[in-house]
Amino acid sequence: MKDMRYIRAASVTEVTDCLKKYGDKAKILAGGQSLVPLLRQRLARPGLLIDISRVADLKFIRKTKNTLKIGALTTHRQLETDPLIREHLPILADMEKQLASVQIRNLGTLGGNLCHADPAGDVAPALMALGAKLKLISATGARTMSVENFFKDFFETAIRPDEVLAEIDIPLLPDLGHAIYIKHSSRGVDTAIIGVGTFILKDHDTDTCKEIRLCVGAVGPVPIRAKNAEAVIRGKVVTGKTIAEAGKKAREEISPVSDLQGSAEYKKELIEVFIQRALKAASSGRRK
């Protein structure tokens, strides 16, 4: 800690300039809910801490024609309570209610959560299900990437050392599209033992499933899509039978490891149960 410098950035440009100069020696501090404990334990020892918490340009929730754009510094609590979110993407408000405690939600940010890339994070599977895109900015320009491609390994993302995550761009739900997020944790608002983000779009005439994304968190190094389970559902009418089969497929295609949260065998059980629950809830259209 004694060799660490600290800069409080006022603008995105200042952030990217700093990153350009210091690269992976620098670490971005947003809400501090993940990084500060690591600093405190001296497990993380960056040479420079760039505090972006005052960068006003990264705090917004805006509706465009087809999407909601959310600034990376938006706090979990804002996401939980914002009227635009509640109206258009209630899945996110639901997800936030299950994420840690109000105190943490008041400080922790959406961007911080994604960039910390805890494989048990709740935000990622929900955003993956929605097909969200991330805007990454560096001194030399900006690029866009889907959330699905963002995560590389435990706590590792595709973000380059000179980039900052600026914005999350989420497509609005189409008519007849439904998205939900459910999780299991031992004390209700704990680290997820499993989290499932689901998106289903049904055909108006045939009631068959046109599009489906089943995104599972906390079962591997990165949140993943249960593609074999999706294949069971895609193009079919969602019934008790297909749901049961999809649950089985998901259980087969995902190999969680045992840890303090639960054994691999227990997590396998949960995968089947939660894929089924997610499909049931999303296909019944209880939630838009």
Next chain:
Amino acid sequence: MIIESSITLDGPVKEVWEKLLDPACLKNCIPGCESVSVQSNGEFKGTVKVKIGPIKARFDVVLTIVEMQPPVRLVSKMQGRDRFHTGRFTQENQLALEEINPDRTRLTYTSNLSISGKIATFGERIFRAKAKEMEKNFLASLSDILKHEERKQ
């Protein structure tokens, strides 16, 4: 924690055995390994860098051979200490090689890993998974090298 696995490798038992005791091969196979050398007392010394997101550790590792029955059984003990004092680990390994046919060898591996210090205190959940993954990558690299070896011949 116990890590167990088994893999079938290309190459005769003897060659696999030699690879396993070859510092250059070990360096290439152990994820994050920066150096390996054999000491006069038969110990292996090396450094291994492990990075998990913002957490970086560089372990000074000493591997001692506890028991050896060439070319079929190797019992070793590995101890590592992070240079930044974030933690240390001890790993007891038992490795057995078995001939499937003259060109194929089955490697069976059991290791008991114990991580201590801050690094373990803070992220047991992650380190367990990471250790499993490193072991998987080690075997994959070894398998690769042996395959490559055969092509040369």
Next chain:
Amino acid sequence: MAKNEIIGRPFARVDGRRKACGDAVYGPDIKMPGMLHAKFLASPYPHARIVHVDTEKAEKLSGVKTILTAKDVPQVCWGLMVKDTPVLAGDKARFMGEPLAVVAATKREIAEEAAELIQVEYEELKPVFDPEEALGPGAPLIHEGAEAYACAMPGLIRYGNVCGQTKISGGDPEQGWRESDLIFEDRFSTPVQHHGFIEPHAVTARFDSNGRLEIWTSTQAIFAIRMALGEIMGLPLNRIRVIGTEVGGGFGGKTDITVEHFCALLARMTGKPVKMQLTRSEMMTYTSARHGCVIHLKTGVKKDGKIVTREARLLFDTGGYAGHGPGVAALGANTILGPYRTPHFKIDSLSVYTNKMNFSFMRGPGGVQAGFACESHMDRIARELNLDPLDFRIKNLISDGDTSATGQRMEAVGIQEALNSVAKISNWKQRKKSKNRGWGLCCCQYELVGMTSSALVKLSEDGSLHLVIGAIDHGQGSSTVLAQILAQEMDIPADQIAVTVGDTDTAPYDTGTFGDRVTFNMGNAVIEAARDLKVQLFSGAAAMLESPAENLELVGQMIRDRDNPEKAISLLELAMGSYFFQGGAPMGKSTVLAPFQAYAYEKVEGNPYPATPAHTYACQVVEVSVDRDTGMVRVENIYSCHDAGRMINPLGTEGQIQGGIMMGLGYALWEEVVFDGGRVTNPNLIDYKMPFAINQPKIRIAVTETKTPNGPYGARGVGNPPVLLPAAAIANAIHDAVGVRIRELPLTPERVLFSLKREAANKK
């Protein structure tokens, strides 16, 4: 006299305002000029010979003032029961996390870095982690030469890795088995629980120029700390002053020295104040926690549900050092029959060394483990006899005049009334049974601790009263209760009384704040001290008022003649007169050793404690719902009834019961210090799961008052029983809901789900 005005009325805490406003001074708040910070080096091995320790590199680090290793510290072993604990591990380390060296430096970070620079050469020894294995013939001995250790408590049974064993027997168990129609056997196991106090252990020590040691510590027992320090430092006790800071939670985890001796030794060596504050992971790997325990129970009953006989074996894993282990095993033995009449019994309870940290006191020690086993076992018997769990218990309840397992004549047995009351508030007989929901019942009988309490009541020059005692209020509200008692005795508003606690220089001796003893025992001491003061005041006033002292009474801060109320003098006048003209400063003092009926030693062997002066009673009904797919248990409702003997402060009583229930709830559902061999894998509050506020179910509390003859106004402590109840009540409710009996805590979703799956597979 306006009696009963203060006792039994809700009263705001005397320490409430300063705590709410943030000016209460806790252990970590102590700062002194020139203060150094200390850290210790912990053994990375659970069992290892220490071959060589090299501090040279560490000493060179700038800011390091001194480093002590085993050879630099007094060669004494301490321990409250068995003197088996070296100041620093020297020849060998007995658990992972045991201190081998301590460093004092100008900054905490420097001390930490220095500790990591100490080079130690170890030779690993074969460890043993399972108490069952530790008893086996080939098991490694954790303490070679344990026979040579001195014992602070008489009559301990010790051999091999056993550091304490209590045996209790009564009736004729063999005959009992013959008379039984049915015999039930169960094995239970319970996890290690961390106290989880918010405030870490924090100690600051300094020596003055006269060589006198002053030490500030967050502790429950200042005199116990002083005594241990005297022994370790080689100082007479009058040269040590222990000042108890405000305590942010103790729960039994702050009754012994943890790092006080390190600070004292470092302060003596450096001549500077030295502070040490533990991190959560240090607390969870070095300081004490609740014993893990394995319990075998075998009970014979008649077809009609009468208990005939019981055999019990309890194995308490006490870790690398004895700590209070032998006493905890004794408490387990005393509790394992529950509040039930058992004609024949044989109980064997052991405290066994293993290579883990030292387990010791935690709220309801011994009783929490035994309570889970006994009450789960009782529930199983009731179910298999097709009896309602309530009726089965009522049929076997003890009552006044019965003899306890250890030979005391039972009195003020409050369980019957408590059970009736909980059945009423939970509507037990009309309980509704719906799918995957179930109801569980649990009773408890526990013991409170007596021993010595003393109090000093000073009448100041202006007639105000000051209570000076050694008993720390560690958050449970004792200072408020004691102020109420003094107020009652002196007929003065309680908020006009000042209470000073926790300074060995000013307070008379007290054994400490634990075992539900402060309200009970110190309460009696305060009454005695008040009465002693009144005798002095009446004798002084008698001369002034020219009335016989026996005619005088104290009402509304006036002393007056009962027969002639005109003859009166205010406390102020009396104090002034006393201070300047007659008799000197009035001080009421008392010392009370709680009276108790001794054990019937022909039935009891190896119990290191004196018998309890009073038992405590409580019972609980819990309603749960179980998610059959995930194994998740939701506690919907808790109804809990506790016998307080006599409530002094209903606000405090209820608060303490609620807090205890939450601690018991955590123990039932989530909490477990997880070991991988000798290593704690979850020494942080992310992975060690205590209940959140949102996990609190609806709790309805009823209090009954079966007056305890030897308690103040009939009161007894209520702190421990709430923790004894939830685990068995919830396990029993799970059985009622989904038909599986889980004999191992905590009742995690995984454990519940796999029990359900096993049950389903068995049925096929």
